[in-house]
Amino acid sequence: MLNTVKGLMLTLASTFKGLRHPVTQQYPTVPTPVKPRFMGFPALTWDDDTPEPFCTGCMVCIRHCPTQCMSATMKDNPLNEEGKSSRKKIIDFFEINLNRCILCGICVEVCNFDAIVMSHEHEMSTSDRNGGRVDLPALLQIGRKYQAETGWIPPSVLEKQRKEAAAAQQRQEVAAAESGDDSQ
Amino acid sequence: MAAFTLLAVGLIDVAWIVASLLAMFVGLSIVVLALTWLERKVLGRLQLRLGPTRTGPMGLMQPIADAIKLILKEDILPSASDKVIFWVAPVIVVVSAFMIWVTIPAGPGLVIQNLDLGLFYITAFAVVGILGLVLAGWGSANKYGILGGLRAAAQLISYEIPIILVVVAVAMLAQSLDLQVIVEHQNPVLHVVVLPLGMVIFFIAGLAEVGRTPFDIYHAESEVVGGPFVEYSGAHWAVFFLAEYINTFAIAALASILFLGGWLGPGPAWLGVVWFLLKVFALVLVVFWVRGTLPRLRIDQLMAFAWKVMVPLGFYTIIITAVYLFYDWPAWTLTLMSLAGLSVVGYLIYRRVMAPVKLVKEIKARQAQQLAQRQRAQ
Numbered sequence: 001m002l003n004t005v006k007g008l009m010l011t012l013a014s015t016f017k018g019l020r021h022p023v024t025q026q027y028p029t030v031p032t033p034v035k036p037r038f039m040g041f042p043a044l045t046w047d048d049d050t051p052e053p054f055c056t057g058c059m060v061c062i063r064h065c066p067t068q069c070m071s072a073t074m075k076d077n078p079l080n081e082e083g084k085s086s087r088k089k090i091i092d093f094f095e096i097n098l099n100r101c102i103l104c105g106i107c108v109e110v111c112n113f114d115a116i117v118m119s120h121e122h123e124m125s126t127s128d129r130n131g132g133r134v135d136l137p138a139l140l141q142i143g144r145k146y147q148a149e150t151g152w153i154p155p156s157v158l159e160k161q162r163k164e165a166a167a168a169q170q171r172q173e174v175a176a177a178e179s180g181d182d183s184q
Numbered sequence: 185m186a187a188f189t190l191l192a193v194g195l196i197d198v199a200w201i202v203a204s205l206l207a208m209f210v211g212l213s214i215v216v217l218a219l220t221w222l223e224r225k226v227l228g229r230l231q232l233r234l235g236p237t238r239t240g241p242m243g244l245m246q247p248i249a250d251a252i253k254l255i256l257k258e259d260i261l262p263s264a265s266d267k268v269i270f271w272v273a274p275v276i277v278v279v280s281a282f283m284i285w286v287t288i289p290a291g292p293g294l295v296i297q298n299l300d301l302g303l304f305y306i307t308a309f310a311v312v313g314i315l316g317l318v319l320a321g322w323g324s325a326n327k328y329g330i331l332g333g334l335r336a337a338a339q340l341i342s343y344e345i346p347i348i349l350v351v352v353a354v355a356m357l358a359q360s361l362d363l364q365v366i367v368e369h370q371n372p373v374l375h376v377v378v379l380p381l382g383m384v385i386f387f388i389a390g391l392a393e394v395g396r397t398p399f400d401i402y403h404a405e406s407e408v409v410g411g412p413f414v415e416y417s418g419a420h421w422a423v424f425f426l427a428e429y430i431n432t433f434a435i436a437a438l439a440s441i442l443f444l445g446g447w448l449g450p451g452p453a454w455l456g457v458v459w460f461l462l463k464v465f466a467l468v469l470v471v472f473w474v475r476g477t478l479p480r481l482r483i484d485q486l487m488a489f490a491w492k493v494m495v496p497l498g499f500y501t502i503i504i505t506a507v508y509l510f511y512d513w514p515a516w517t518l519t520l521m522s523l524a525g526l527s528v529v530g531y532l533i534y535r536r537v538m539a540p541v542k543l544v545k546e547i548k549a550r551q552a553q554q555l556a557q558r559q560r561a562q
Contacts, residue, residue, distance in 0.1 A: 002534060003537075004477075004478065007477045007478065008473065008474070008477050010477070011230050011473060011476050011477040012473065014230055014231070014232060015226070015229050015230045015473070017232060018228070018229035018230060018231065018232045018233065019229050021232075022228075022229065022232050022233050022234050023232045023233065024232075024233045024234045026234070026237065
């Protein structure tokens with residue numbers, strides 16, 4: 001008996017809540033909210049300092065991909081011969097078949113050059129059979145958009161910063177301990 | 185010459201009645217379509233979602249989309265069915281639903297045909313609808329349809345009795361069966377204040393009469409695939425659907441007339457229609473609210489509730505009204521007696537509903553005791 005009344009009060013409260021904040025997202029007219037660590041399709045990143053892609057074409061990601069959806073070729077880096085870049089080789093041709101990509105992120109894990117990221121793109125359906133095959137300019141474009149959206153810092157740079165901060169912290173602690181010994 | 189004027193006057197009367205009937209028909213259809221939209225929106229918001237939004241602005245074209253879909257569906261006629269009965273059943277249900285509205289006053293004098301026996305007429309036509317349901321089940325030539333039809337008839341007949349008892353109590357209070365007199369009688373004090381038990385019984389039994397959740401087991405699609413309506417498709421089924429909403433609106437209107445004072449309210453007399461509509465829509469929203477909250481009762485729970493709770497409460501209502509009238513007690517005694525009846529019944533139901541919980545506790549306590557004994561013996 002009492003539970004009926006409690007239930008009615010609950011639905012009355014939820015009616016007012018539903019009038020103000022229904023949980024429905026009217027998808028096509030409203031974009032899906034995407035969390036920062038959302039794993040969409042893979043994309044290639046761009047190094048703004050020496051303007052060129054991070055990717056050197058080393059093929060590690062291609063070898064480790066479970067569905068073998070990627071292919072690439074490398075070439076000698078013209079910017080390296082001019083002395084503007086430390087990368088001896090650079091990516092020449094890169095293709096991902098997004099129909100086969102399972103968004104596992106293994107390519108990102110094994111990459112040694114911070115060259116590939118899981119972007120936030122997830123709405124890339126096309127109506128032609130080969131529309132899922134994306135080439136290098138498109139991948140770089142998606143990567144650039146991802147970098148701008150999230151303020152992406154290469155993980156190796158982040159790792160270096162973290163190590164320096166840890167080393168500085170340790171030096172500070174050692175100095176504090178020494179000065180403490182001195183004072184005694 | 186005199187005969188000619190008489191004929192002319194008679195024709196004008198007939199024309200007037202036909203016009204008002206048409207207006208009622210059209211108005212009710214529009215209101216019922218609007219109710220289907222309102223129900224989906226209210227249920228949606230209650231469930232933290234939006235309800236129809238894409239068909240027209242705010243989903244306002246949804247009832248029209250539903251109507252078009254239903255009309256365009258293939259009209260199935262089972263080969264073994266009795267064609268005449270199959271065809272006539274929805275007609276009976278919807279005509280009886282419309283007939284009730286002929287005597288319901290929306291304002292002082294705003295009624296198609298006021299009858300001295302208004303309440304009697306209404307309860308009589310509510311029963312005619314039940315015949316339509318049984319015929320629907322029989323005409324389907326489907327075992328489950330027939331059983332569903334009989335079950336629907338059982339449920340609706342059982343809940344007619346508390347309704348009639350409460351209606352008799354209200355008639356005793358107002359000393360008339362005329363709906364307009366009943367509304368006028370509530371001028372200082374509404375019947376709901378004097379007889380709250382009556383309002384509760386009328387509302388709950390009315391929900392069951394219409395076949396609304398939590399009493400809609402007989403035509404629930406997920407439970408019995410439509411019950412007596414299982415073989416009806418498209419426009420045929422739409423007629424039953426329409427009849428259900430007309431009945432819901434009628435129960436809300438009757439409850440507001442019998443207990444909430446119909447068109448009475450502060451302000452000038454022409455505002456009466458507005459008050460009436462406001463009260464009816466408030467009650468309709470409560471019906472939707474109850475639908476969105478409570479799960480269905482099983483048919484045996486439903487029937488037990490009708491015969492073991494509603495009917496005795498109905499008799500109790502008549503007895504206390506009669507006592508109040510006979511001994512000429514002040515009105516608040518009637519309120520007190522009805523509230524007492526409600527609380528006693530509520531307490532008994534609470535005891536009965538909590539009994540399994542207590543039994544579980546007992547059994548667990550006994551088991552714990554036995555375990556302790558065995559451990560001590562070891």
